[in-house]
Amino acid sequence: MNKRGIGKIALLLAMDDGDMENLKEFYEKKNYVIYRGQAGSMDAKKIVAAIETAASREDIIRENYHEEHALYHAIIEALSGYCRGQVMLGEVLRSAGLTFTIVRGTLIEDDPSSGNWIAVVLYGQIGSPRRGFEHEAVGMGIQPI
């Protein structure tokens, strides 16, 4: 198998399809820092806050603006992909329920020369605030850190 990129690692974990615990441990042994959480809201800023809070609490980023900025832009890029254009949920009467992953490590597996990056992936449902009236969405943001 080819070396995976940091984005694919974050995607596989966000989809939660198959043996996630083994995959997570496999990459943690390769020095990736990994977190997986859930967020659901009609309010995009609550999703941003859930990811930022998890990243700080789990020490995925250090408490400086340099790293917080990288994380923030990765989140906004992921949300922009998830929303396919304008980052809006409740403002246009839609809601999101999703799994997010934050992964920090080399851009390419087993390639230290590729440098340190942070990936944020969102995978879940988007749609009307009414059960079953929703379809899947995905978004990925990647920034150097």
Add this chain to the structure above:
Amino acid sequence: MNKRGIGKIALLLAMDDGDMENLKEFYEKKNYVIYRGQAGSMDAKKIVAAIETAASREDIIRENYHEEHALYHAIIEALSGYCRGQVMLGEVLRSAGLTFTIVRGTLIEDDPSSGNWIAVVLYGQIGSPRRGFEHEAVGMGIQPI
């Protein structure tokens, strides 16, 4: 394992990670129509054309505007997610090299009541037109058909 959505099926196939042939056959037996191809360009319209051409040639959509419109909007949503905002490649001096999947079938696996939908997923690299100066991106568009 939970039932997969059409988007996850398309994502797993686009990532080309693991036993893709078996996964493809597994879902073809469940009446999903599936295609996986490659496209690389600084020109977004060439990526649109590659996907539209494949969908027609492989009879994933019928030759009417109703279905072509569903496919087109799924492609544009996927591209919009891949580009994280404005659908622009060469116009802002960047390039994409990606695997695309087109999947047609029920919105949720083994749930005929969820209706017929089409999913387009793009997974690959985006970046400067210079080898190694690129990172991963992903985009997904889903439309009823």
Add this chain to the structure above:
Amino acid sequence: MNKRGIGKIALLLAMDDGDMENLKEFYEKKNYVIYRGQAGSMDAKKIVAAIETAASREDIIRENYHEEHALYHAIIEALSGYCRGQVMLGEVLRSAGLTFTIVRGTLIEDDPSSGNWIAVVLYGQIGSPRRGFEHEAVGMGIQPI
């Protein structure tokens, strides 16, 4: 006179200029399903909700996600045209007061082969939340259904 498209029918009815009742009846006899309503708000989601509620109550769409999704995307396209870019009203201190029409039927009048579509048109005023400080706007969204 040429055959009208579903969008023109919805536009003419939204402008409320001339003999609307006769025009409405004329197209209802041709099997178009038509609704005209009013909405005014600084809150885009209230306009989305007003149109979705009317469409359900008047049985213009059936209670399934397939049709609700077509309606939703038609509404968002219409709002995007009305706002000429980002779908924002109160967030940037402006307000909308408008007539909306929902029309369901063939894409082209008297052409069954053109298939079934839904059109949403918004026509009204947009501007500062202060009487007389506003100008006209229009938006149209069309989706297969």
Add this chain to the structure above:
Amino acid sequence: MNKRGIGKIALLLAMDDGDMENLKEFYEKKNYVIYRGQAGSMDAKKIVAAIETAASREDIIRENYHEEHALYHAIIEALSGYCRGQVMLGEVLRSAGLTFTIVRGTLIEDDPSSGNWIAVVLYGQIGSPRRGFEHEAVGMGIQPI
């Protein structure tokens, strides 16, 4: 009948539905300056150029930057509505064939206190560059002049 706004006048003329010559003359007698033309392209800048050229040639705007700027922003707003978001045609493999109208006069009919404005309306088809694979679109831009 209520007084019409400059946008409705431009819309009615762009739709070319009914007795356009009489309507045009009616508003020219009320001191509106009116032009109606056609444009079709996969290239948004050719549509911009067709409208700007017509406006200059027909003396709808004076040869100064103040007025050219008002016209330009009205055109871009109309195109943005027509495209429902990003002003892109061929870049995303779609094409437009449309009637445009340029109307200059008071914001509201018979209301000199409403000031002088310019309205640009686009009404036509947008879609795949393939006959019959297209639906209607509309866009309106209004600026003080």
Add this chain to the structure above:
Amino acid sequence: MNKRGIGKIALLLAMDDGDMENLKEFYEKKNYVIYRGQAGSMDAKKIVAAIETAASREDIIRENYHEEHALYHAIIEALSGYCRGQVMLGEVLRSAGLTFTIVRGTLIEDDPSSGNWIAVVLYGQIGSPRRGFEHEAVGMGIQPI
């Protein structure tokens, strides 16, 4: 030194770097109308309101829609530049603290033939609602008036 444009005058004053009072007086003697204020919020509409209120109170614009419209579009263009894309602050969990300037006068210094324009400049900080986690941003909007 070359003649300055109205945008540069507004930029120099917004940066508040050097001898602002002299610069302001210098341009007021040249018939520019100038105002400098502060605004800070996670709510874009409060920034719009602060600028609109100042412009009315200081008689930079007359109380008619023609001039209010020019000011409004200049503000939105400035905010759009400040936000570098979508005009969103708190919706994506970020905040702005800025100095704004409104300048009204000829487009180019000492060039009456360039006509009357209004420029709005925003210069300040944008970032996380947490002290020190922010960087500079700038935006400029210019409209004929």
Add this chain to the structure above:
Amino acid sequence: MNKRGIGKIALLLAMDDGDMENLKEFYEKKNYVIYRGQAGSMDAKKIVAAIETAASREDIIRENYHEEHALYHAIIEALSGYCRGQVMLGEVLRSAGLTFTIVRGTLIEDDPSSGNWIAVVLYGQIGSPRRGFEHEAVGMGIQPI
């Protein structure tokens, strides 16, 4: 005088108003790396290329993807502000002629704890490709490096 931010330093140099050589030397002595160049085009990618080429040639960034990515995103943010929304020039029949500055150093003057950042500022004219039919524009992008 207060400490300047890296954005203000880049802005002052881009405006080329006053004693630029002294200002440049002053900040070079404080370990800022600074470059000022010109670019003019209807083609956004030529402006991106001009800035990227200058940054490489002048050794403002090192030849790795980490730094090139930071520069690229700073350029796109600056262009997005300059264009006030969609990054489009010739596609909508407008042209830009501008001075760009690239500045690398601490986020805040004399504050090493603020970390290393890169700022790109664009200041110049935007408008119709016709002499005198243009107004000023500005854009700023700031990224950690």
